[in-house]
Structure formats: structure tokens, C-alpha cells
Amino acid sequence: MTDTAGVGILGTGRYIPEKTLSNELIEKQCGLEPGSILAKTGIKRRHIAEDHETASSMSVECGRQALKAANIEPEQIGLIICCTFTGDYVYPALACKVQELIGAKNAGSFDLMANCTSFQVGLTVASDRMKCDPTIGYALVIGVALQSRYIDWSDPESAIYFSDGAGAAVLGPVPAGYGVLASDLFTNSRVFEAVRLRGGGSSHPMRPENISAGLQYYEMNGMEVWKQVMQFQPKAIKRVLAKIDKTTDDVDFFIFHQANQNLIHFLMGRMKQPLEKTLINVDEIGNTADASLAVALHDAVVAQKIKRDDLVVITGVGAGFTFGAAAIRWY
Amino acid sequence: MMQHQEQKLKEVLARIFNVQPEMITDDASPDTIENWDSLRHMNLVLALEEEFGVEFTDDQVVEILSYKLIKIVFKEHGVEFVQ
Numbered sequence: 246m247t248d249t250a251g252v253g254i255l256g257t258g259r260y261i262p263e264k265t266l267s268n269e270l271i272e273k274q275c276g277l278e279p280g281s282i283l284a285k286t287g288i289k290r291r292h293i294a295e296d297h298e299t300a301s302s303m304s305v306e307c308g309r310q311a312l313k314a315a316n317i318e319p320e321q322i323g324l325i326i327c328c329t330f331t332g333d334y335v336y337p338a339l340a341c342k343v344q345e346l347i348g349a350k351n352a353g354s355f356d357l358m359a360n361c362t363s364f365q366v367g368l369t370v371a372s373d374r375m376k377c378d379p380t381i382g383y384a385l386v387i388g389v390a391l392q393s394r395y396i397d398w399s400d401p402e403s404a405i406y407f408s409d410g411a412g413a414a415v416l417g418p419v420p421a422g423y424g425v426l427a428s429d430l431f432t433n434s435r436v437f438e439a440v441r442l443r444g445g446g447s448s449h450p451m452r453p454e455n456i457s458a459g460l461q462y463y464e465m466n467g468m469e470v471w472k473q474v475m476q477f478q479p480k481a482i483k484r485v486l487a488k489i490d491k492t493t494d495d496v497d498f499f500i501f502h503q504a505n506q507n508l509i510h511f512l513m514g515r516m517k518q519p520l521e522k523t524l525i526n527v528d529e530i531g532n533t534a535d536a537s538l539a540v541a542l543h544d545a546v547v548a549q550k551i552k553r554d555d556l557v558v559i560t561g562v563g564a565g566f567t568f569g570a571a572a573i574r575w576y
Numbered sequence: 577m578m579q580h581q582e583q584k585l586k587e588v589l590a591r592i593f594n595v596q597p598e599m600i601t602d603d604a605s606p607d608t609i610e611n612w613d614s615l616r617h618m619n620l621v622l623a624l625e626e627e628f629g630v631e632f633t634d635d636q637v638v639e640i641l642s643y644k645l646i647k648i649v650f651k652e653h654g655v656e657f658v659q
Contacts, residue, residue, distance in 0.1 A: 471617075472638045476635060477634070479634045507618060508618070511621070514622045
């Protein structure tokens with residue numbers, strides 16, 4: 246690879262657990278009106294890992310799919326990034342275990358946390374690293390969320406949305422002008438506390454008093470989330486497109502974080518873009534957090550909604566709040 | 577014309593929030609209209625842009641959280657109402 250060559254996505258994969266939780270069950274447990282979850286979120290069900298399924302097992306499954314799709318052997322991978330906040334352990338990094346399990350013996354590995362934006366950030370970090378150091382060759386970026394173990398299923402603020410899952414992409418050299426053209430990331434930390442998981446953090450270690458206080462569960466201010474998305478997600482898209490002198494009309498396909506079907510409809514409506522230029526799977530699989538962008542990208546690739554030369558924007562929003570977007574000329 | 581605009585605005589809000597237009601008073605906000613939730617607010621933004629031919633800024637989208645604030649923001653877009 247020369248220093249003028251691009252870094253693009255060569256293969257993708259996904260893993261979604263088979264077990265599901267129905268809206269009816271969640272509505273009953275949360276004291277919600279029948280049909281209210283579907284109306285509010287567009288989500289029909291959520292997928293939950295069985296006891297034997299782990300963040301590493303889900304990562305390996307989708308990682309192997311991505312390698313196969315890219316026709317790359319594990320030994321050719323020079324970098325593994327696992328985008329997650331629900332790894333098997335607090336430490337070591339999940340990526341290290343994934344490296345061992347898939348046999349990517351030549352890869353450097355680390356985890357990255359930017360919540361639901363993290364897969365986009367992971368793509369950016371990987372492509373930047375590969376452009377700085379072409380000897381990396383290929384990178385495996387995995388977004389994985391095993392969040393069902395952190396959900397209070399009687400809390401309607403979080404129980405209605407979240408699912409488990411994993412998605413992956415293999416990055417490698419592509420001709421100049423293709424691949425990741427630009428990325429952007431910004432943060433609005435004024436709402437740092439709006440979505441959080443305190444238990445297990447160094448300020449709230451897993452001790453009996455913190456568990457008694459319920460700190461092992463997600464806490465989410467849903468109203469603040471939608472305000473953040475409505476206000477800042479369009480800015481993220483405009484910022485990355487400005488870097489390549491393009492507008493939303495120039496974009497062939499949008500990959501959004503799959504938080505809420507209604508939000509995606511709203512964002513496309515605000516940008517005056519047809520829904521055919523995006524993919525929605527949150528209705529079928531729920532909000533898979535860190536995995537969401539990767540899984541949506543995989544589904545779009547498999548459905549052949551993205552073709553060579555398309556300008557693709559991948560954009561996420563996550564707790565923190567972090568906002569990111571990447572513009573990719575598809576190869 | 578300005579009275580017509582006022583009536584049109586109330587009708588849009590009433591339709592989106594599924595309430596009688598008489599309920600859309602100067603004090604109307606999520607505090608006074610139970611149906612003014614996040615989902616319907618998104619629908620309201622898109623409906624106001626379409627009905628009045630304006631394009632809110634990204635910041636204005638989350639600022640228009642009351643009837644009065646909608647009118648103030650509309651004024652910035654040249655849409656006038658009776659004072």
C-alpha cells in the first residue's frame with residue numbers, strides 16, 4: 246500500500262442471539278400500555294444472549310464471518326479493535342481474547358469505548374492507524390454489546406430498547422479515492438450523566454452497597470437522548486460532508502445508529518432524503534448499542550443496498566454524549 | 577393573514593397532539609399537553625416545516641418546546657403572528 250492509497254471495508258459480519266424478549270412481556274413488566282413500545286420506538290422485539298453466549302463468543306462469530314467475506318486469513322490481521330463497554334471482563338481487553346480465539350497471532354489488540362458511536366470511531370482509528378503504518382495490512386473492527394445483563398427489565402426507560410449482538414468489518418487497502426474519505430467526532434459532555442452505567446466504575450465498584458442501590462443497571466434519561474440526537478446528529482453528518490465538500494444530497498446511503506425507528510425517519514425527513522437511502526433494522530433486532538452500526542452496515546451490504554462508488558455515511562450517537570460520522574467511498 | 581397563520585398553527589398542533597384546537601393556548605407546552613412527547617414533537621417539527629415552508633436550524637428543533645417559543649422562532653423565519 247502506498248501513502249496515497251485508501252483504506253476501505255472489505256468484508257462484514259454479524260451475530261445476533263436467537264433468544265428474544267417480546268414487547269408484550271416488557272410492557273407487562275414495566276406497566277406500559279399494550280402496543281406502546283411499538284408506537285414509541287418501532288421496535289418489535291429484542292434479542293438476548295443465552296447464559297452460554299459471551300461478548301467474546303459473539304465477537305468471534307461475526308469476526309470470522311467478516312474475515313471470510315473479505316477472503317482474509319486470521320494471520321493477515323495486524324490490528325483488532327473491539328468497540329464495547331460490555332466485554333467479558335473489566336480487563337483485560339476483549340480484543341485480546343478475540344485475537345487468541347480467532348488465531349490472529351500477528352495482531353495488536355485493544356478495546357475502544359465510545360458507546361453507540363464506537364464502531365464509527367473504531368473504523369476511524371483503524372483506518373488512521375493503517376494510513377500511518379501500512380505494515381498493519383488488515384484490521385478487524387468489531388462492535389459488540391452484551392447489555393442484557395445490565396438492564397433492569399422493569400425500568401421502561403431502558404428495557405424497551407436494548408438488545409445483544411455483534412457486528413464486524415475487515416479493513417484493508419483499496420485504490421486511492423476509495424475507502425474512508427473523512428471522519429468527524431465531537432462531544433457534548435454537558436449531558437454526561439444523561440445515560441450511564443455507574444456500577445463497576447472506580448467510583449462505584451461492585452460492592453454490596455452499590456448493588457443494593459441498583460447501580461449495576463443502566464440509567465437513562467430518554468427525553469435527553471432524543472433532544473441530543475435531534476440537535477446534534479445532523480451536525481455530525483454535515484461536519485463530515487463539509488470536509489469532503491459534499492452535501493447530504495450527494496450521499497448514496499446512510500447508516501444510522503439503530504436506537505429508534507422514529508428517530509431515523511425524523512432525521513431522513515429533516516435532511517429531505519428518501520428512506521430508500523438508509524436501512525432500518527431496529528424494528529427487528531432492537532438497539533444493539535456498540536454493535537448497531539456494524540450490524541446495520543452488514544445488513545446493507547448483504548442486501549446489496551451499497552455498491553461500488555457509492556458515498557456512504559456511517560453516523561452514530563452515544564452516551565457521553567459523543568457524535569461521529571465517517572464518509573466512505575465504497576469499493 | 578396573521579390571524580389565519582395563528583389559526584393554521586393551532587390546527588397543526590391540535591392535529592399532531594390529537595387534541596381540540598381550543599386546547600392550544602399561549603401557554604401550551606409539554607407541561608400542559610400530555611400528548612406532547614418526544615415522538616409527537618418530531619412529527620410536529622416535520623409538519624411545521626412542511627406547512628409553513630420553513631427550515632428550522634438544528635438548534636431550533638429542540639428550542640420550540642412551547643406555543644410561544646414556536647411563534648418566536650417562526651418570527652425569525654419571517655412568519656408573523658398577531659401580537
